[in-house]
Amino acid sequence: MARYTEAVCKLCRREGQKLFLKGDRCYTGKCSIERRAYAPGQHGAARKKTTEYSTQLRAKQTARRYYGLSESQFHKYYEMAARKTGVTGEQLLRICESRLDNVVYLLGFGSSRSEARQIVNHGHILLNGIKTDIPSVLLKAGDVVSVKDTSRTNEQFKKIIEEAAKKSVPAWLEFSRDKMEGRVLSLPERDQIGAPVEEHLIVEFYSK
Numbered sequence: 001m002a003r004y005t006e007a008v009c010k011l012c013r014r015e016g017q018k019l020f021l022k023g024d025r026c027y028t029g030k031c032s033i034e035r036r037a038y039a040p041g042q043h044g045a046a047r048k049k050t051t052e053y054s055t056q057l058r059a060k061q062t063a064r065r066y067y068g069l070s071e072s073q074f075h076k077y078y079e080m081a082a083r084k085t086g087v088t089g090e091q092l093l094r095i096c097e098s099r100l101d102n103v104v105y106l107l108g109f110g111s112s113r114s115e116a117r118q119i120v121n122h123g124h125i126l127l128n129g130i131k132t133d134i135p136s137v138l139l140k141a142g143d144v145v146s147v148k149d150t151s152r153t154n155e156q157f158k159k160i161i162e163e164a165a166k167k168s169v170p171a172w173l174e175f176s177r178d179k180m181e182g183r184v185l186s187l188p189e190r191d192q193i194g195a196p197v198e199e200h201l202i203v204e205f206y207s208k
Contacts, residue, residue, distance in 0.1 A: 059201035066195055067096045068113050073136070078206050089199025090190045097188050097195075100127065101135035103145055107175050107182040108167050109160060124151040139184050146181030170194075 064074045081091035096102065101110075101117040104125060110116030117135045119125060125132060126146045127139075139145070151157055157180075169175045172188040 056201045056205035063197040100137040143184045
């Protein structure tokens with residue numbers, strides 16, 4: 001899969017809002033949105049005409065970048081969501097939220113989704129007691145995500161867990177600091193998903 005290798009802060013500036021791609025930095029005055037709240041590039045600060053298509057495109061790009069997905073991955077999830085019963089946009093966000101790397105991030109095992117993805121790739125995470133290094137695995141209710149025993153003594157993880165204990169997790173997840181594990185209680189409802197997007201615009205974009 002192609003990887004984005006440029007400064008991720010440009011993505012936040014392009015979408016005009018914080019996507020929390022840099023972890024703790026996003027909560028400080030160093031955040032690029034705080035300093036330059038306009039799109040990157042020579043003409044980024046210029047006022048641009050907004051069309052229906054551009055609004056839909058920006059909604060799709062915002063969601064894709066928020067979860068750190070490629071276009072092909074995101075479109076595949078849209079097709080999966082369209083086949084499910086219920087509201088397609090909500091099903092799409094529910095699928096994105098249930099990815100293993102996203103759950104690892106929400107549990108506090110990573111300061112950003114990209115760091116959580118790297119942690120999974122490096123084999124530090126167990127899914128239902130089995131080592132899993134595939135960030136795109138979709139979880140279901142009852143699944144347990146934990147840190148591998150040999151990784152728990154890692155100083156980096158000790159620091160991460162200490163910080164995780166200070167944060168709250170979404171109501172659809174349960175976190176145990178002592179066991180360094182989290183459980184999926186249920187898949188999230190729309191009001192439990194913090195993605196800063198209007199999902200109906202994404203559906204309109206792909207429905208053309």
